[in-house]
Amino acid sequence: MPNTPSLYIDVWSDYVCPFCFLEVPVLDQFRAAYGDAVEFRWHAFELRPEPAPLLDPDSEELHRNWAYSVLPMAEEREVTMRVPPVQPRSRKAFETALFARDEGRFDVVHRAIFKAFFEDGLDVGDVDVLLDIAATCGLDPESLEAALNEGRYTEAVIEDERLAGEVGITGVPFAVVSRAATDSVPGKAIALRGAAPVEHFIEAVDRLLPDGLPQPQ
Template sequence: MTVKIKVYSDYVCPFCFLAEDPLLQATHGKDVEVEWMPFELRPAPNEPLRPDEPYIQRAFHQSVKPMAERMGVNIVLPQMSPHPRTHLAFEGFQFAQEHGKGGVYNHRLFKAFFQEEQDIGNVDVLTKLAGEVGLDEAQFRAALESRTYQEAHQKALHHAYNEAQIKVVPTVVIGDQVLEGLRSKEAFEQVINAELSQLQDKKGAGEGMACSIDGC
């Protein structure tokens, strides 16, 4: 039986970028299904993040950068100000997901923003990145310009904010377990293995049970 995993993240969240690799390592070779779930940290009309804000500088240099160095991940604080809103990037994700490339699209956007300082709020940039992961650039651009996936993205946000009650990202829901914040590969593995074991126990408990014409 398959363990369902939902990953709530935003492309401008550095901890979401850092959480990607340990989660993928923890799920490798296991009977799991990973679903990436959109979440906007600063949806309009909220002010977008600005890299020169003192608390952003402190968080990056005191927490994000040292953690990334320990993990062996190259990361920079993009200097574009303000940081891009991510609604168009997520509408692009809906397109990518529909075409079987949601995961690789996510990975490319994280790298583009936190390693290459590309403006992932720009349609031209997003279209180029989509092409790099094998998506049809003309179709992708047309979908963004016509806002084809706007409603799908808004439904995803409604789910995250109101139904799942997500407050921070990354939040990883593994089966019935909710993990908030960046976790290690070992922490993810522990929860995944426990959920797999629980599903196996449930399956075993039901084996051999049946009803006859005389009753159960």
């Protein structure tokens, strides 16, 4: 029988949000500590969907935010980051990640999209860039291109964002740590806003499961 997780972490993020990328190593730490007892579920949240104006990559405000907030946290979390020269929309990147999930390659593509933008400064809103990322990650770029052209995953992205609205999410990263319900214990959830440190996730687990996290069955 497949393992049944004892805990779920739903994470809403955007591939063009630096703080979402900075949360990846934190979640890796948490995964290393709890293993298969936890299931991560990533959700789309476009900070600037059509027709919202895009950020100016050369703006003083953006560079000030990087200098005083992003880069100090990147150094603390040992993440390589550079100010991207472009500020794209991210819907096609999310659709690419969903295609990868269906192909069993979500994690590697998810990380590759983040790194392409924040390490290499590539336009992850450009389909050709996404096709190259897919090919590098072992996916068939022609199949991905067909899926993107058909809008096969567009509704799934919109559904993620509709759910975010129901939850009351207005910014990312945003995580919901929830306890799986059992016959004797009801489900329960704790929300964590922003680029929370791993200690906050562990504290949430302690509150949700004061007797400790049981191993998956």
